[in-house]
Amino acid sequence: MATDTTTHEAEHGMSNAGYVRIALILAAITALEVSTYYIDFGPFFMPALMIMMVVKFLMVVSYFMHLKFDNRLFSWLFYAGLILAITVYVIALSTFKFFVA
Amino acid sequence: MSADTAAHHTSTGLSNVKLGMWLFLGSECLLFGGLISTYMLYRGRVGEGPTPSQVFDIPFTSVSSFVLLMSSLTMVLAVSAAHKNDDRNMRLWLSVTGLLGATFVGGQVYEFTAFYNEGMGFTTSLFSSSFFVLTGFHGVHVTVGIIMLMSLVGILKRSKVPGSKAETVEMIGLYWHFVDVVWIIIFTLVYLIPG
Amino acid sequence: MAIIERPTTAVSELQVAAPAVPSTALGALKRPVTTTGWRAWLFTVDHKKLGIMYSAAALFFFVVGGLEAVLIRLQLAAPNGKVLNADLYNQMFTMHATTMVFLFVMPMAAGLANYFVPLQIGARDVAFPRINAFGFWAFLFGGIFLNLAWFLGGAADGGWFMYAPNSGPVFSPSHGVDFWALGLQITGIASLTGSINLIVTILNMRAPGMKLMRMPIFTWMQLVVQFLLVFAVPVITVALFLLSFQRNFGATFFNVEAGADPLLWQHLFWIFGHPEVYILILPSFGVISEVLPVFSRKPLFGYPFVVFSGAAIGFVGWGVWAHHMFASGLGPVSVAVFSVATMAIAVPTGVKIVNWTMTLWGGKLVFTVAMKYAVALIVLFTIGGLSGVTHSVAPSDTQQTDTYYIVAHFHYVLFGGAIFGLFSGFYYWWPKVFGKMLSEKIGNWSFWLMVFGMNLTFGPMHILGLQGQPRRMYVWTEARAGEGFFNLGFWNTVASIGSLILSLGVLLFLINIVVTTRKGQVAPLDPWNARSLEWMTSNPPKEHNFDSIPTISHLDEFFHRKYKENENGEMVQVATAEEIVAELEKNADAHIHMPSPSYWPIILALGLPVTAFGVIYSIPLAVVGGVIILLGMYGWALEPSTAPDDDVDPPASSSKEVAHVG
8 A cells, every 4th residue: 555655645746735825825815705895896896706716716626626637538527517518508698698788 | 455446457547436526527517507507597586585785694605605615625635644544634634624514504504594584585586596596506515525524434433435545535525626616606606796 | 256356347436445344234234146036137237137127118118108109199190089188188298208208218228338338348347337227226216207197196298398387386287297307307317327337437448459449339429428418417407406496395487477587498408408319319320330331241431430420419419409499589699500500410410321321332231120220210310300401490490390390300310210220229239138039020020110100100290390280289170180182181190090000010029029039049149240349249248248358459359350351352251259259268367356236226216216206295205215315325335346255155166266147
């Protein structure tokens, strides 16, 4: 089992300290997100929130879920589902004129 | 002779279970996408009932969200401990993750009860129905995750799990992070972006 | 039975690390070990047994769905039909379609996939054998659950696409729609788990040398189908939940008075529904891609094109769903976009038709019954595809939609396409599964009656549609039939006669099964001189499929083991199937590791209909169902995929034997 762990450490590129760092960044972004409730971002409100949401999403998926370090196939399988979902549902919502002012 | 699941003799060299789990998560994107889309379509249709801004308590939900986010950290620490064969810390971090998850669910229950008392029930309006279905499905997913976590802790204590510990913990971890990631989307689209 | 393991291409699901405890689940149940008798079937995790059970159940539902269709045609055979009243008629066409789509074609394809995909890729089972078993039982219980509504207040009556709010509690007050929605949730779980299983199997459990581009087309098409399933099933899951919440808990998701938009249902349903029709047809495309080369004595023409067009169909199929909604008020922009996308999807399908035709061209054609069905598919599916192309043109579809012209279209592609492909598979693979040849004589009669009957039934429906007969019309009168001899009434009568001839053809097939089972001709290992790996086995294949896992060096590997190029560049036979299989047997693996049977799949599956009953009738019962599910999951999780040796009652002879089929 010892060889097992070394292989794993070699494959898994993050140490516990690294994970904590990611968590702190995520917490900071969350604080920034919540601040939009209190501070008027003006025209940056929507883009800022969307960008932060996407960044947090990608960070959890890439680092906590390890997708960045794992075989490409896993990414393909997951992102295929994600992009398919976004595409069909955005198209469906479009037919309801959801994105029209 | 122990069968090492990490180095599978599979055509891709990848674990069957891990492949299966990522496929499942890919399919869950379609599930939650449908629920989110339904909510986005109906969020403004409040009928006689309260509007989102009238009931949402952003500070409270922010704390809940933070709790769930941190549970992803503790989950990752549990996986890390499992890979290092550190049973004690693995069980510790799994339990903390479960606890944080339960805190989140508790917060949801409190929040929903408050909404109900403020006149927003499941059938009050299209907004309320789609809100409760979306967050309810998410909450059920979290609860199932908590059950899996605590079951794993219980099973590991009695060393009964048939299989590689590290992989099982990692798989539950993937599920847990996904549930967290869905909440990242819900928190922004439902709570922070007003209708 | 299970012996010392050494790494094989077999299952790796939660392997035993170092079990110090016997696998008695929850301290109570010793796991089953029998390999004979009914218990061997009830607790099996063997993909071949599961494949047979899937197919048998599917055939049963085919007969049920067929009877429902015949009743519809009897009602419409003459004016003022009295066979079915309007309410029963609604239930009949709803259940006919639901049964055919969800309880016949899909599980039949699953049965063939279950049986043959592992064999075709040189594996000994699927990736998750217990999940496989669970999927079968979930499908069976879901299908039975769905049909119980007939006896409990009336079956679902909102049409197979169950448009809301018509399917809501106000307009569909009986429990029928609840049984429908919950039944489909259960079968949906079966489809979802099955799809994950098969994708992992195909990606991860191929024999050495079995590169993706050396896999048989049947396996390739199944791979595409599983991807369609894994992403499409969750969408209808959402729709079904919303409908159930409206019907059972008072939500207003589809109530216009509450401000809802009924189109929400339509989008959710058809985002699933369109990939669904490719799920229905691609397996049959896969079957004939096997059959045509064998009976043309030629390799499949343009293998890479057939593969990529299949993938393209799967991909583009996600972008066309609203062509089912052209008349729903989407607006011109949406309609135009989906119209163009729908035209595009005809292209990859056309590519396949060309490749199949070129396979036939110049071949030494042998018209066995299997071959006849395969060729018939090409012709009949093309006819259905042509009417499909007319639907893609939104203005003409606006006239055609909701008429019998559409009914004609989809019956040509589904009966002439999907079902004929499955029948081709029956005749082709029967010898391998059951060791007997289906009678070609009865088969020929059955085939021609089915072809003639099918065309006589659905051909006139094109005319009926253009004459203005709407779908779901429960009765017609002489006045409504219009003027002239060849009016609505005439063609309805013709179609009904056709349906009886078609039924006779199907009946002959069932008779063929009975006759073959009783006194059928025993089949050799390779009766058709086939090309792919599933034929490189005994009849039927042993429980572990291959005595030794072959190493693959070609597409059509089995063919290339029988035939080699001589000095003149001609392919000459160098070995028979029997010799090749004997060779594999001689080099049999000393230890073969097979997954063990289990109680948990069927127990877990049982929890699903119990929960569903509870949702309809009594919440405490739903809780009971939930508890069964929870206990089932715990029992399952605590049980290793393969029983350690000490769990098995010692056999009479030495325990160090290669596993044998009971």
